[in-house]
Amino acid sequence: MIPYARQQLNDSDIAAVVEVLRSERLTQGPAIETLERAIAGYCGVRHAVAVSSGTAALHLACRALDIGPGDRVWTSPITFVASANCALYCGAEVGFVDIDPGTRNLCVATLADRLERAARDGTLPKAVVVVHFAGLSCDMAAIGALAGRYGFRVIEDAAHALGGRYRDAPVGCGRHSDLTVFSLHPVKTITSGEGGVVTTSDARLDARLRRLRSHGIERDAKAWVAEAEGGWYYELTELGYNYRITDIQAALGASQAARIDEFVAARRRLAARYDAALAGLPLRLPQCDPAAGSAHHLYVIELPGGAAQRRRVYDGLHADGIGVQVHYIPVHLQPLYRALGFGPGDFPHAEAYYAGALSLPLYPGLRDDEQQRVVSALRRRLGEG
Ligand SMILES: *Cc1c(COP(=O)(O)O)cnc(C)c1O
Numbered sequence: 571m572i573p574y575a576r577q578q579l580n581d582s583d584i585a586a587v588v589e590v591l592r593s594e595r596l597t598q599g600p601a602i603e604t605l606e607r608a609i610a611g612y613c614g615v616r617h618a619v620a621v622s623s624g625t626a627a628l629h630l631a632c633r634a635l636d637i638g639p640g641d642r643v644w645t646s647p648i649t650f651v652a653s654a655n656c657a658l659y660c661g662a663e664v665g666f667v668d669i670d671p672g673t674r675n676l677c678v679a680t681l682a683d684r685l686e687r688a689a690r691d692g693t694l695p696k697a698v699v700v701v702h703f704a705g706l707s708c709d710m711a712a713i714g715a716l717a718g719r720y721g722f723r724v725i726e727d728a729a730h731a732l733g734g735r736y737r738d739a740p741v742g743c744g745r746h747s748d749l750t751v752f753s754l755h756p757v758k759t760i761t762s763g764e765g766g767v768v769t770t771s772d773a774r775l776d777a778r779l780r781r782l783r784s785h786g787i788e789r790d791a792k793a794w795v796a797e798a799e800g801g802w803y804y805e806l807t808e809l810g811y812n813y814r815i816t817d818i819q820a821a822l823g824a825s826q827a828a829r830i831d832e833f834v835a836a837r838r839r840l841a842a843r844y845d846a847a848l849a850g851l852p853l854r855l856p857q858c859d860p861a862a863g864s865a866h867h868l869y870v871i872e873l874p875g876g877a878a879q880r881r882r883v884y885d886g887l888h889a890d891g892i893g894v895q896v897h898y899i900p901v902h903l904q905p906l907y908r909a910l911g912f913g914p915g916d917f918p919h920a921e922a923y924y925a926g927a928l929s930l931p932l933y934p935g936l937r938d939d940e941q942q943r944v945v946s947a948l949r950r951r952l953g954e955g
Contacts, residue, residue, distance in 0.1 A: 572944060574895040575757035578833065578934045579826075586825035590817045601820040606767070608827035609732075609752070613742035615769045617776035620820055621783050624729045624753025626813040627766030628656035631725045631749040632697065633810075634768075634778045637662050641696040644684075645727070646676040647900040647920040649701040653727045654901050656699070664910070665695060666902050668917040672857055674703045674870070677919070678712045685720045697723040697748075702731035702741060704856065704897075705759075705837075705865030710736050710746035729753035732760065733834035735863030744771030754823050757933075759833055759865055762823030765815050786810030836934035837866035840941060844869050844930060847945045851954055854926070868897055872926035873952075880926050886951040892944050895929045 590601055602620050610618035621627050637643060643657035644665040654664045667684060670677040681698070688694045698717070700708045710726070717724050724747035728734070731741040732752045742750040752758070754765030768779055781788055786808040791798060794805045815823075838860070845858050854872035873879045880896075887894045900920045902912035914921065931944055949955025 571891050571893050572931050572936070572940050573893040573933075574929050574931050575933050576935065577756040577761045578829075579822075583822055583825045586821040587818055590821045593817075595817055597814060597816045597818075599817040601817040601824060602815060605762070605815075605820040605824040605827065608824050609742070609767045610769065612733075612827060612830055613740045613744070613750075613769050615742060615744040615750075616771050617744075617773065618767050618769045619776060619779040619783060620815045620823070621766045621768065621779075621813045622815050623764050623813075624751060624755060624758075624766035625652040625656070626783075626811070627751040627753070627768045628652055628699070628725070628727060629659050629811075630779050630782050630813060631751055631768055632656045632660045632662070633782050634775050635697055635723045635725070635748060637696055642693065643697050643699060644681075644695045645699040645901075646701045646703070647902045647917045648674055648703060648898055648923060649727065649901060650729065650898060651901055651904060652729075653699050653701050654907070657697075662696070664907070666912070666917055666920075667698075668919045669703075669923060671919050671923060673706055673708075674856075674923060675706065675708045676700055678709050678716070681713070682716060685716060689720060694720055695722050697725055699725045699727050700747075701727040701729075702734060702865075703868075704870055705730045705734050705867035706857070706862055707731060707734055707736035707741055707864075714746050723748045726750040729755075729758060730867035731865045732758065733830040734865030737863075741863075741865070742769040744769055748772065749775060754819075754826075759867065760823060760826035760830055762815065762819040762826070765819050765823050767823075781808070782810040783813045784810060785812060833934045834865050837932060838864075840932055840936055841866045841869050843938070843941060844932075844945070847942075848948075851949065851952060853952070866932065869930045869932040870897060870927050871930060872923065873928060874926065876925040880928055883948070883951045884928060887944075887947055890947040890951075892931065892947055894931070896924075896927055897929050898924070900924050 606618040637660045639661035641662040647666040726747045734741045750769045752767045754762040788807045
């Protein structure tokens with residue numbers, strides 16, 4: 571089976587993990603700081619906080635911005651459920667902004683319209699979680715301008731976009747948002763097994779994330795309300811979590827971080843080969859402007875025959891040993907979100923996209939002959955080969 575995604579490990583990754591296994595500390599040791607420095611350095615941002623998953627990172631991002639009951643958080647319906655669930659964890663209300671059918675990212679013009687209405691009704695969001703779908707950055711300058719005008723905070727869900735760029739800077743540089751979240755799950759640009767990272771240029775948010783990552787325990791004596799009672803002393807100042815990443819995982823992530831550019835370049839090359847091989851077929855291909863700086867996390871085609879054709883092609887390709895996937899079922903159509911009042915017809919561009927969407931295999935280790943097999947099988951299943 572050719573999977574839709576898979577990790578790429580080498581001997582130095584394995585050696586880095588073994589080194590931790592032979593060391594004193596399996597968690598809260600030096601590898602976590604090494605990973606944080608590597609990501610902060612890559613992104614050109616002051617602070618990076620490593621945690622146990624991308625989902626934990628999103629939850630902490632919301633908590634660090636004091637999102638709670640009575641607040642609204644908006645995101646895109648075409649994303650992994652975690653981008654919306656993080657607001658529910660905090661007791662906030664979730665709203666969605668329909669996608670731009672070209673970029674498949676949250677549509678900035680629709681966002682602007684909804685904000686104008688929300689400002690009149692007094693229902694403005696406290697934060698917007700923007701998702702860089704498939705690795706292509708949202709228009710952060712436009713979103714930042716809206717955030718300034720309407721006073722909301724911006725979280726970038728960059729789970730797809732480590733190694734991507736927006737204009738002249740890496741995604742996660744901290745210039746265009748309050749916080750940026752990365753995932754280190756094995757299907758993403760680099761992996762730590764499970765893991766996540768939050769970047770920010772704001773020292774106070776960094777301190778808050780570190781405290782919330784470890785139960786809400788304040789380690790900085792200057793911030794304590796009481797006098798230390800001895801060397802063992804610490805203070806619990808707010809309710810946090812155990813969202814720590816282990817040193818075993820962090821060592822893998824840090825070792826992989828040296829190859830972010832290499833991995834993205836391999837993905838870019840494979841995406842360009844798909845663009846060339848699939849041009850002329852009755853399909854909608856992803857936007858492929860190389861200047862857009864995509865991290866090429868996914869290569870999603872849209873089948874014009876919608877849900878029935880997509881199901882046929884999906885089943886046919888699986889029978890051919892090709893593990894195509896669908897990213898994503900619109901979040902608002904999940905039973906949990908329907909129970910909150912959402913339903914079919916709410917976000918027509920997202921639903922139309924979903925009907926035909928199919929992700930082709932894309933990962934740095936995909937060989938050219940395997941990719942050719944994917945293309946040939948797809949042509950046959952489309953009745954074009
Ligand atoms: C993978 C992913 C997440 C969650 O990351 P985990 O590390 O799996 O918890 C969140 N948002 C998006 C868009 C993702 O693709």
